[in-house]
Amino acid sequence: MSEQNKTGCSGCSKAAGNSAPVDFRAKLSAGSSVKKVIGIVSGKGGVGKSLVTSMMAVKTRNAGYKTAILDADITGPSIPKAFGLSGRVGVNQDKLMIPMTTATGIDIISTNLILENDRDPVIWRGPIIAGVVKQFWGETVWDDIDFMYVDMPPGTGDVPLTVFQSLPVDGIIIVTSPQELVAMIVEKALNMAEKMNIPVLGIIENMSYFVCGNCNTKHYIYGESHIETVAAKHGLNVLAKLPITPEVAKAVDSGEIEFFEAPWFDEPARRIIDILKDK
Numbered sequence: 001m002s003e004q005n006k007t008g009c010s011g012c013s014k015a016a017g018n019s020a021p022v023d024f025r026a027k028l029s030a031g032s033s034v035k036k037v038i039g040i041v042s043g044k045g046g047v048g049k050s051l052v053t054s055m056m057a058v059k060t061r062n063a064g065y066k067t068a069i070l071d072a073d074i075t076g077p078s079i080p081k082a083f084g085l086s087g088r089v090g091v092n093q094d095k096l097m098i099p100m101t102t103a104t105g106i107d108i109i110s111t112n113l114i115l116e117n118d119r120d121p122v123i124w125r126g127p128i129i130a131g132v133v134k135q136f137w138g139e140t141v142w143d144d145i146d147f148m149y150v151d152m153p154p155g156t157g158d159v160p161l162t163v164f165q166s167l168p169v170d171g172i173i174i175v176t177s178p179q180e181l182v183a184m185i186v187e188k189a190l191n192m193a194e195k196m197n198i199p200v201l202g203i204i205e206n207m208s209y210f211v212c213g214n215c216n217t218k219h220y221i222y223g224e225s226h227i228e229t230v231a232a233k234h235g236l237n238v239l240a241k242l243p244i245t246p247e248v249a250k251a252v253d254s255g256e257i258e259f260f261e262a263p264w265f266d267e268p269a270r271r272i273i274d275i276l277k278d279k
């Protein structure tokens with residue numbers, strides 16, 4: 001063993017007797033301020049994570065808070081379309097990106113707003129993608145934001161890990177659907193959050209049921225929901241169970257999600273604001 005290994009190298013804080021954890025957090029640009037950061041996570045794609053991110057932001061903004069969305073779903077960005085945004089974000093004299101602002105005043109940054117052509121596929125490897133997320137946080141003008149929602153890529157891979165390590169995430173919301181192996185998905189997300197020391201603020205089950213327009217009965221198309229049992233097992237809040245509504249898809253497709261009446265999000269948004277605002 002070399003002398004250096006016996007005494008600990010300078011790059012290894014543990015061996016050198018310094019047990020302070022390494023801080024991987026990216027810094028905000030000078031003058032930027034973001035008070036609370038909420039990550040929206042899911043086990044797989046297509047369960048409605050972007051919808052939940054968008055609607056939570058809309059309700060938070062409607063409640064009078066300065067709200068932003070950081071679209072960290074770098075390879076599958078769907079936030080700009082839901083808000084009818086296109087084109088490219090501006091850059092200020094310090095080469096910082098200026099987020100695009102929606103009709104009601106939500107600041108948004110997304111890969112689709114930096115590409116020359118939003119139909120171009122994003123064929124970047126993990127480290128590049130992770131770097132883009134950090135730039136979205138640290139090389140953007142975030143003007144006095146009260147609540148930022150981060151639309152995470154699905155799963156528990158490289159990019160979610162980077163987001164958790166680089167951004168000061170105050171809590172996550174897990175989005176599931178009844179078709180999934182809910183218990184497993186929730187446990188994976190929980191384990192990841194626990195390892196990263198991030199609180200789970202609650203679970204939202206999307207596509208829970210469909211209300212028939214003729215008989216007004218709830219139909220559980222994907223079978224019975226197990227979300228309450230799973231949540232109770234882990235001591236988590238079920239923030240909402242959302243219906244399947246064709247109008248949601250229409251609002252997203254026409255870029256009018258901001259003007260879609262979605263009463264199911266009133267209570268979850270109020271609870272998240274209440275939990276975090278004074279922390």
Ligand SMILES: Nc1ncnc2c1ncn2[C@@H]1O[C@H](COP(=O)(O)OP(=O)(O)OP(=O)(O)O)[C@@H](O)[C@H]1O
Pocket residue numbers: 042044045046047048049050051052073076078153154206207242243244245246247248249250252253
């Ligand atoms: N409750 C719902 N009722 C009807 N359509 C829905 C509902 N939730 C989501 N959708 C539609 O399903 C599609 C997928 O939703 P969304 O993009 O929010 O999922 P996602 O989890 O973010 O997927 P990805 O990670 O692949 O981007 C969208 O077209 C959306 O409009």
